Amino acid sequence: MHIQGPISVKVNGQQTTLDIAPDAPLLNVLRNDLCLNGPKFGCGLGECGACTVLVDGVAARSCVIPLAGVSGRSVVTLDGLEQNGKLDPVQQAFIDEQGAQCGYCMNGMIMTLKALLLRSPHPTEQEIRSELDFNLCRCGTHVEIMRSALRAVELSAKGDQ
């Protein structure tokens, strides 16, 4: 799949044309070229989940996807979750439940959970655990993160009504 020339991507709802090497990792493009610092660089190999964004509504590890891979698609980062000045229910839940300690994994936790809720609005606790299984937290906030996640499900359900 050779994609050449400028690449057009929708980032946080805005159509953007980028004339950047097509094999540049999406994460670098988002952070360095578009100044969207929600996604974090963790392992660079898709192992930790800190760089998670939504690609066409599905969680994606942006450090291992080249820019060409999102050509013509829609990318949403943590920075784009807020709507009309109002935080997304998932973001709000993590604030309410104090889900962050060092906060480095927070982007990945929120974005992965957001993707889960888009797909299945009422997940069980088991489903949440399975979904967040490969988002690594190194400072031991797992209990708070689970509490935040369960609250996020509640808030989202309320928001839908």
Add this chain to the structure above:
Amino acid sequence: MQHETAATAAAGRLLHARLILPPALSWDGSRYCGARLQRIDTAAALQTNGVRQVLAMKHLVAVIADSDALARSTRHLVRISWSKSDDMQSAVRTHGGTKLFARGVSASSSNDTTQLDAVYQWQAPKADKHASDAATLVVLAAPAGDGMRIDLPFGNPRSIAQELSSLLGLELDKIDVRSHRTPADARESADASHAAGVVALLCRQCRAPLSLVMATDAGVAQTTVFQLRAGFGPDGALGHYAQQFDHRTAPPPLAWLLTETPYALSDAGAAPPSSLAPPYDWAGVEIAGTAGADLPLAAATFAQEAFFDEAAGKNGEDSVQYRLDHLPDAHGVQLIRSVTQAAGWLPRAPERARAGQILRGRGFAYASTIEQDAAQPVQSWSAWVADVEYDRASGELSITKVTAGHDMRPAAAAAAADVPALDAGQAHLLGEQVQLAMASTLVPGNSFDAWARDHQLVPSDAVHSAQLPAVEVVASPPAPYLKDVQLKAGGAFTLPAAAAIANAIHDATGVRLRSAPFSGEQVRLALAADEKPRGWRRFKKYGWLGGAAAALGATLTLAMPWRPAIAPIQRPDSNLYSAATIERGRLVALAGDCAVCHTAPNGGTVNAGGHALQTPFGTIYSTNITPDEKTGIGNWSYAAFERAMREGVHRDGRNLYPAFPYTAFAKISEADMQSLYAYLMAQPAVAARPPENELRFPFNLRPLLSGWNLLFHKAEVYQPDPARSALWNRGAYLVEGAGHCTACHSPRNALGAEKGGREYLTGGMVDGWEAPALTARSKSPNPWTENELFTYLRTGFSSKHGIAAGPMAPVVAELSQLPAGDVRAIAHYLASFNEAAEQSQAAPAPTPLSAPVMNEGLLLSQANGKRLFQGACAACHQEGTGPTLFGVRPSLRVNTNVHSDTPDNLIHVILHGIREPANPDLGYMPGFANSFNDAQMSDLLTYLRSSFAPDKPAWNGLDASIARSREQTSH
């Protein structure tokens, strides 16, 4: 069954529908016996933005979308599994029938010493297939109160409203049918019925205004079967003649047919039984068949006249002389004499040696009938001589010349002695009729090099330019009657057309076609069946024993033919080629993956060459195949191009290395080869010179290749296997020809020639990658089925096998642009090597071997490997649980590479990742070359093998394979 998106169609807005017709439509006279819908998966189609619904009512499937383009393009996303259609042959009934006509039956058939039997079949001709591909019809339907309104471009509103009223169960006044004009002919009237029924059903389902675009001539052809028996006296005299026919009731319009709704069939007028009697002086004639059937006279004429030719052949007589001897009608004799004289008919032996590539032959047929539909009954005579040519190489059948005579006069009047000359206008009229009759009798058949056109619009005119015969009209109706009798195609004049062609085909090729209409394919298959069964699939095998040195000595003494250069030419003007030819060439190029090898990696210009191919003999760089005159193939004539493709010889006479798979390309058909040339010449020229090849001695001596070619190469176009289906042959043509699958997937011998026979497609190594076996020898834990192959080749991923990576990724990327029908054919063909697997779909779980002896080192290695897997791989490859991430989630338990004898592919993918997947939807995999050391790689591989392929022995020599792969850049 109804599949809907969340939002039901907004009322008031016009929706657009397109049909998905079953692959085979047929009707046995009382019920639908075409392909039946078994399963339908609409998920992919419904995910497309703007697609509203996929409706399935029995076997009628339609996509409803916001625009016609969308409905049309989404059709291929609907996955349908159709059952095979019922075997038509089993439905052929020729027994029984009412006795319709008898003459002289008292002359007992026991006087006959010899007998001749034959079964003939006639299918009502459809419009020219290619013209109808392009011809479409737009109809509209909208709910109106509790009724419906239908708008048709043409049709008879009253009869259609009646049909719909019974179809929908609505009262007649609730249905408002409007049409712009009355149908011009029966064909248009049938089209209107097809479209009206379908659009009404769809509109009732989605309760919204609907526009339907459908192809004209969509229905099922009507079939008539004749069983003929003739007896002959001791001296060859005509004895007893019996004809039994089964004329199937006309099939109902599509909507009724596909939903299997009963349809009230109208009884059309039947031909008077006496008109079905043959004109010759048989001692006894007996005709039986479906009473009251609207049997087309053309069908009866075809069966009788072709059969009479057989009778002449059987008695060793010239077919014209035999007719003259036995025709009591003096007027007919006169016409036959003048037509055969004009055509220069010379009697010749029916059985003769047929040699050469082009087979030529001529045939004669005669008919005489009384036409009832004029104001005054008119007797008409018609005699035809047709000349045909059959090209053995291309399988093309063409009519080169027709000499036809026609005479008619009032049935009551005495025979006039002289025939007035034909004026230009009349000759022209008759000539047009000949052309029409020819077009409907000779149809393009399924050919192994026909490109499925399911998603591209190719102007249909250029694809099959029908070869129009020269027409000579001999006698004519006297002018006064021409005004009274409406000349129309299918009238008495064209009655002998089909038989004349059938007789000519028999004369040319020795093949007797008994089923009209004809196609070159029928002749090809019959000829192939006659020949001795050839082991065409088995490659020429030589007792190959010695090593490289011995073989080279042999080749040197065998021959060193010198091939001349072919003079350079000016780059041909691409305007010489039609858009359709260039498009066809583009598809051939895609199937052949030209760009995969002829494009340098990392953004090289397409087809400008420079891609390095590592072979056991050194490195070969692919060449520039853009039409640049200095560095590319711009100055190559077609002759030079074809020689290179089929024989592996450069324009300047040098031998090309068989890394260029001319051994496969030789199988490409002539038409495809020409299109490919046209396509390549129409591309932008790029000046680029690839690096020089780096081959070791003696492999750098090109003349040695002449010997190689003598040993291993047979330049021969693909020959279809008559015992197999058209789909299978199409697949075989693509796999063995342009697709050159064996180049990678068949093992090669010491001299780099593909092994055939039992080694065919059993896997090989290329560029350090293992190309797995495609036959039953596959190491895959799940057997490959046709559907899995199709999905894999189309998308690059099969959940039961894994993902296309390495050199296969660009191949899939190209295949995904081919028409789906072609990829289906490839899958069908390849699956035929796994037939055992197809039958036992649910393969039993492999029984693990006795547990390997565990030593401490192995256990430690596995534990380390497991930790590494959990950390690095599990996010995407964990089984059962884990997040849903962008891309596919390949299971390693079913992955062919984990189960293979060699770890190379797995190592390549882990070290170098998948950076250019076959299609971006599959997702990407990072390479771990910089994060795993050799020991970690080894641990991880040990773990993967032991836990995901527990029944397979551990790999040996992991370290060496890892080191090799590290040196190699990713593909």
